[in-house]
Amino acid sequence: MRTDIENTLLNKILDLPSIKNHVLTWQAEGQKVVFTNGVFDLLHIGHLTYMAKAAELGDKLIIGLNSDASVKRIKGDDRPVNDQNSRAALLAALFFVDAITIFEENTPADLIKTLLPDILVKGADYAIENIVGAKEVLANGGEVKTINFVEGYSSTSIINKIRNRT
Template identity: 50%
Template sequence: MRYEKIKTLSELKNIIKGLRAKNKRIVFTNGCFELLHAGHASYLQKARAMGDILVVGLNSDSSVRKIKGGPRPVTKEKDRAKVLSLLWCVDFITIFSSTTPFNLLKAVRPDVLVKGGDWKVKDIVGSDLVTSYGGKVKSLPYLKGYSTTGLIKKINLLTPRRCAVRTYAAGKKGNTL
């Protein structure tokens, strides 16, 4: 399976140039998207509804480690990008290595910059840039009850005994995962 929505920044810039020639409205968001959940899906659908094309800037593994610390990310960047690419509402994904998407925003120059509800519009990285050329900046409310950190905490509460699954590897009974 080819993941044609995943683009380098250079490829993305050329695509966006063509889309702008067709007067397409470009929406941009970014994030880690470690464990994709219903909150992410709802957020991305709402972001996509603000324009014609949704571009997702995906934090690389190294930038997630810098931002979140510890053993994060829990899933690798290529896997996160592949999962995002399977969503109808996501048109393009590009992976970036810095801790903020500022340089990516300078290159993409979206018509709309969107972040989740934990961000105040004035604090969204690149908001000054986007508004300087007439773009809009929006903060969308979270879907209550959904959080990647919350999911990770729930998973960590599982003990090996609780999540032990009997397997029959090589015909031998009693192995556990």
């Protein structure tokens, strides 16, 4: 019987001091820590492909997840569709995601400066010099990578498709 599933998922969702300790431990063990961030509302194949490719770049994948309040500021009052706890739990269920932390700011700049991952990843729609936190990661000896998105998939397009059917 799978009695530990809930604890396993919840143990991946960490506050900032806890995730910082994990990063320091992993890096001390010689493991490469990869960081990416996003809203990840209405999880879809584009998200899965993106995160799986990010995970392949290192040993541990951390996801910085926008809080509900930051999503509302960025995307409007009707977002997110799924609350931050639901979005975090879905991400925690993915075997290639090692840790999730929720951030309140509009960007993960402070989070990245605190964690200093070995590899910072964003979508290829960003130029490396415009990626939040890139300067700090590079100055710390890390790398910044971009990953192409899967064409035709976005939470916004899914939401619009649903709205047009009703």
